[in-house]
Amino acid sequence: MAESATDVLAQARQWREAGKGVALATVVGTWGSSPVQAGSHLAVSDDSAFVGSVSGGCIEGAVVTEALQVIADGRPRQLEYGVTDEMAWAIGLACGGKVQIYVERVE
Amino acid sequence: MKLDYLAQILAARAQKRPIALATRLADGAQSLYDGATCTGAVALSAGQIAEAHGLLLAGRSAPLAASEGAIFLRCYAPPAKLVMIGAVHIAQFLAPMAALAGFEVIVIDPRGAFATEARFPGVTLVTEWPGPALARIGLDEHTAVVTLTHDPKLDDPALRAALQSPVFYIGALGSTRTHAKRIERLRELGLAQLAPRIHAPVGLDLGGRAAAEIAVSVLAQVIQQRYRRAP
Structure with missing residues (x-):
């Protein structure tokens, strides 16, 4: 995991230096049987490319959509997905956990 | 950001x-x-x-x-480092297990017959004596040191270096009786007061005797000590 985090950040910088808008999503809290550790990163570019993971694959699509908003308006956001959230069921976080994600723009 | x-x-x-x-x-x-x-x-x-x-x-x-x-x-954080003294049988299990658990693994043994690529495929091997080898590698608070040779000529200089460093774990293979003799030797060096830092007999008491089982118990104890310091 440690290595992949570096790769994600390296990719984020590469995108930024190539002039792309970039957002970084970070898992800042987990509850229950979440499959990811706090600190896991997902980097998203303004052309919807992404690297890394914040959930083992269940909610990346939704996080990418939010990340594009963050790239557009520069306002950081806190997102929360879990079993109590119908949306999370719909997008597949069926592992019984809850995850809190912070999304920020790389300036 | x-x-x-x-x-x-x-x-x-x-x-x-x-x-x-x-x-x-x-x-x-x-x-x-x-x-x-x-x-x-x-x-x-x-x-x-x-x-x-x-x-x-x-x-x-x-x-x-x-x-x-x-x-x-x-x-x-950079990956924690596990430095083993002794390219012995247990090290052949402990090295790959520790690597899988995310450690940077280094095996030190000046005896060429032990420290071979064939016995330790893909593992960083150092064939210098432990004293100079550890001085070069550097012992910091992200490092664990385990001596495995049973030979005071090799183990003691490593323990001496580890005891005078901020490493987060020191373990020494050997029985309680062996360890008592080891503490006597450390006493002669004026290091007896630091000896309680040494985990000996090494590893969590899981009951296993096979080399692979001992490797699991050592790795488990290293991981336990690493996270013991976190709030």
């Missing part, structure tokens, strides 16, 4: 220096903490610094408790 912070984190990672990013989630203000100083828009209290220090040592990212979850600390 400032691009400059991203660059600093990547530079620290490349140089295997630990670094952490503190983010105040309410407004996105951030600071970098390198284990000694904290620079940026978020000022951490003495209590939060102490907490951040423990997290950085353990390589664990978490909200700072003292901030009631409002400040998240993302730690970028």
Whole structure:
């Protein structure tokens, strides 16, 4: 995991230096049987490319959509997905956990 | 996040220096903490610094408790290092197991017949004597040292170096009787008061006797000691 985090950040910088808008999503809290550790990163570019993971694959699509908003308006956001959230069921976080994600723009 | 912070984190990672990013989630203000100083828009209290220090040592990212979850600390710690003295049978199990668990693994043994690529495929082998080898590798608080040779000529210089360093774990293979003799030798060197840092007999008591089982017990104890310091 440690290595992949570096790769994600390296990719984020590469995108930024190539002039792309970039957002970084970070898992800042987990509850229950979440499959990811706090600190896991997902980097998203303004052309919807992404690297890394914040959930083992269940909610990346939704996080990418939010990340594009963050790239557009520069306002950081806190997102929360879990079993109590119908949306999370719909997008597949069926592992019984809850995850809190912070999304920020790389300036 | 400032691009400059991203660059600093990547530079620290490349140089295997630990670094952490503190983010105040309410407004996105951030600071970098390198284990000694904290620079940026978020000022951490003495209590939060102490907490951040423990997290950085353990390589664990978490909200700072003292901030009631409002400040998240993302730690970028280099992989912990496990240095084994003795390219012996147990090391042949412990080396790959520790690598799988995310450790940077180094095996030191000046005896060419033991430290061979055939016996340790893909493992970093150092065929110098333990004293000079450890001085060159450097013993820091992200490092664990385990002696496995049973030979005082090889084990003792390594223990001496480890005891006088901030390594987070020191283990020595050998029975209670062997360890009593070892402590006597350390006493002659004036190091007896540091001997309680040595885990001996080495490893958690899992009951196993096979080399692979002992390797599991050693690795388990190293991991336990590594996280014991985190809040």
